[in-house]
Amino acid sequence: MNLVPVFYNDELLAESDSRSPSAGKPRPVVDAWVAAGLPIELRPVVPATIDELCLAHDPEFVRSILTCETPNGFGNQRADVARSLPYTSGAILGAASRALETGIACAPVSGFHHAGFATATMFCTFNGLMVTAVKLLRAQRVAKVLILDCDYHYGNGTDEIIGRLGLASSVENLTFGRSYRTKSQAAMYLGELERSCTRFREFGLVLYQAGADLHVDDPLGGVLDSVQMRQRDRIVFTAARAASVPLAWDLAGGYQVPVSKVVGLHLATMEECVRAYAYDCVQTAGCASL
Ligand SMILES: [Zn+2]
Numbered sequence: 001m002n003l004v005p006v007f008y009n010d011e012l013l014a015e016s017d018s019r020s021p022s023a024g025k026p027r028p029v030v031d032a033w034v035a036a037g038l039p040i041e042l043r044p045v046v047p048a049t050i051d052e053l054c055l056a057h058d059p060e061f062v063r064s065i066l067t068c069e070t071p072n073g074f075g076n077q078r079a080d081v082a083r084s085l086p087y088t089s090g091a092i093l094g095a096a097s098r099a100l101e102t103g104i105a106c107a108p109v110s111g112f113h114h115a116g117f118a119t120a121t122m123f124c125t126f127n128g129l130m131v132t133a134v135k136l137l138r139a140q141r142v143a144k145v146l147i148l149d150c151d152y153h154y155g156n157g158t159d160e161i162i163g164r165l166g167l168a169s170s171v172e173n174l175t176f177g178r179s180y181r182t183k184s185q186a187a188m189y190l191g192e193l194e195r196s197c198t199r200f201r202e203f204g205l206v207l208y209q210a211g212a213d214l215h216v217d218d219p220l221g222g223v224l225d226s227v228q229m230r231q232r233d234r235i236v237f238t239a240a241r242a243a244s245v246p247l248a249w250d251l252a253g254g255y256q257v258p259v260s261k262v263v264g265l266h267l268a269t270m271e272e273c274v275r276a277y278a279y280d281c282v283q284t285a286g287c288a289s290l
Pocket of ligand 1: 151152153211213252253254
């Protein structure tokens, strides 16, 4: 059986003290995957080092965030948030690194794509996507990275860092949130996604933001209904597997109340991941309903 590696430990959790459940939701999400009997394997997270965070950020910004001198992306200066941040970036870095070896891995974390070179905003503090991309590019483990951002919102921080570091030729930020705003665009969205996925072979790594706030019921979203959300994930995972391009994915946004609705969407994403990659899991109880 193929197991999907999931980079998780409790150190990446925090109390964000904001309307975003992002800092606390990794645990209920992973619990839901385990309870469903999905074929995942939990792997420990190695926190990103200060040097690694500085690959995509201003060193003074990194220092002032980690010492709680300036507000984080949740707009507070909580020490538990600061402590968790190297773990959230470390989770996506670990997942991407693992995906380069095994093809697929998951980091059940959020809070990256609005973070700029020296700016923390909108629930995002450090841009783990860019930390990961730059780290793997510098190590020459990959030549070109696609950030496939299917969160509802525009990944402006990612674009800003790419521009600032002059990485446009080696990192492409395909952020659907720049163009799609309403449910009337659902068919167009999925059509463009399918066309985009035909380009996977141009890249050595895909970082997929499987945002749950793209759902039409999300108070900050949305575009797709529940069936279409599954379709989104299936398009991405099956295309990546068919193209043999390594893919690491994270949770990104999701703001429905209660949080169980958001957890349900992330459960569906993992089910689609398992369907695409752990194809022989149909014999297990957890996959029987897929
Ligand atoms: Zn979002």
